[in-house]
Amino acid sequence: MELTREQQALLDGAKGPTMAKVMKTLVQYGEVFGAEKMVPVTGEYGHLVLSFGLTFLGPVFDLYQKLIDEGCLSGQKFTCDPRPYDKNVPQNPLQKTVAKAVFGKQARYEKQLEKLGLLNEDSYTCTCYLDEIGNTPKEGDVLSWAESSAVVYANSVLGARCNRNSGIIELFGSVAGYVPYFGFLTDEGRRADWIVELKTSKLPDAQILGSAIGMKVMEDVPYVKGLDKYLGTELTDEAKTYLKDFGAATASNGAVGLYHIENLTPEAKAQGEALIRENAKVYVIDDAELQRVKDGYPCVWKDLNAKPKMCFLGCPHMTLEQLTDWTQKIEAALKEAGNDKVLVPTVFTTSQGVLKKFNQTVYAGRLAKTGVIVSCICPLMFMDNPLWQHEPVITSSNKLRTYTTARFYDNAEILNIITKEGK
Amino acid sequence: MKEFKGRVIAAGEVTAEAVVTRQGFNTLASMQMMFIQSKTKCVDQSNPDIYKKILMGKALCLPQTIGSTTGGMFLYSAVQSGKAPACLLFSKEIDSLAAAGAVLADVWSENAKMPTIDKLGDEFLEYVQDGDTITVKPDGTVIVDR
Secondary structure (H helix, E strand, O other): OOOOHHHHHHHHOOOOHHHHHHHHHHHHHHHHOOOOOEEEOOOOOEEEOOOOOOHHHHHHHHHHHHHHHOOOOOOOOEEEOOOOOOOOOOOOHHHHHHHHHHOOOHHHHHHHHHHHOEOOOOOEOOOOOOOOOOOOOOOOOEOOEOOHHHHHHHHHOOOOEOOOOOOOHHHHHHHHOEEEOOHHHOOHHHOEEEEEEEOOOOOOOHHHHHHHHHHHHOOOOEEEEOOHHHHOOOOOHHHHHHHHHHHHHHHHHOOOOOOEEOOOOHHHHHHHHHHEEEEEEEEEEOHHHHHHHHHOOOOOOOOOOOOOOEEEEEEEEEOHHHHHHHHHHHHHHHHHHOOOOOOOOEEEEEOHHHHHHHHOOHHHHHHHHOOOEEEOOOHHHHOOOHHHHOOOEEEOOHHHHHHOOOEEOOHHHHHHHHHHHOO | OEEEEOEEEEOOOEEEEEEEOOOOEEHHHHHHHHHHOOOOEOOOOOOOOOOOOEOOOOEEEEOOEEOOOOHHHHHHHHHHOOOOOOEEEEOOOOOHHHHHHHHHHHHHOOOOOOOEEEOOOHHHHHHOOOOOEEEEOOOOEEEEEO
16 A cells, blocks of 8 residues: 555554554555555544444543544544433333443443543434534545444435444544545445346335345345435435435345435436446345235244333434324323323434434423333444343334344334333 | 475464365354353354364364454464364455454464465365364475375
């Protein structure tokens, strides 16, 4: 790899041995993918995936302490994924005790984050790119982010340029100020390997469509035709909300870091089919294919007929539109069923920024009356408490389903269960 | 016995028993309970190839890793905690998350190492089976013995 004089100096130890190792890691990582140079990070803010003080991630916290002790701090402020627990989310005393043990390094880690460059106290969310949070990159910005759902959104919907960096690597990029130039940072790396032809009878559930595409194309770039028929050709709030959930499912059920939606996402609008590689493979998705994918999701509950003890919605964190929309749907469904409150303890997760706005609307009080709790935690990390692994939890998030024992239902099924059936 | 040659991502020499996944290895989904409960078994319910199988100390044979961008960080911590697979053997080109884990372990671990080889080819993953004895050489040679 060819380095500039300044980059070479960092590698040679001009700013100390720890910074030299940071650069060595980035160079070695880039060389695996044939990167010939390092380029400056141009996005205003970073985003970190590690937000939880999981006791057994001690080696990571030790490494971060080394960075702090030797002054290797992030050159840019950053946002960070959500915290793992919240006293407002119902847990029994034993579950609370275990959570404190599992996430025993939370306080230490949050202090580290402040020293390393956390933007502010409201920065803990996986949807940092929403207007309410303010970490919204511009088209063409080079980023050093991790968090699969945020990276795929930044690349696809915002047109920023970011590789699927791992935790630690993303912080190293922000510390050094450079990232290796390969993959999604290059024009060639952003071309599509797959054409996805959507032939469904209606707008598919974003979570299932994303899951189907992720499992099929894995780490490749899909170019999706036919979705603009339902989402339109402008990135409205509704379209962006759909793409948030769609992208998270492609990234967690597969390893998608960038997708193009014909006539909708920025590069697809600008370049059209010129983005598609020669000999791109074709994946046709119809109603039957989506049903096949959904029917294939395993469920590891010991009792498949168990009454759900918790319902989580909001992985990734909900938008303001989703919170208001769900409020109205739940109210209507409860009224229809003759119930006052949800029949399954239900938690909606969202960012502090969105929650503050939501609390200024009439919907906040109305949602509270239905019994739904709104929290800013990461439900995925919350369920890493081993005592929750054996509890029947339901969700309409394909990401949460993938990483935990939560059982997947689509949004219509979830609404029915929490308002009418209770099971 | 069959010999394969791949590209060295992190060099090392090791002999271990194979555990094989022919679908993408979801690092977070597979390894998260290993850290929380000190269990070494894979807990990814979506991967029938390796669900409930022991990964620690094994030669993990895989096409690539998928899923959360915590992947490299978890692999690094696994190496540092002595809970990692003995080596990672990729049939395809390594993905960015696994590469991060392998490089982080290579640069920042004083003693523990996790030899990592990629581009071993589809034939490697078609041939290798659970329980095979795998020997990895520093030059990227992988010997499968059964």
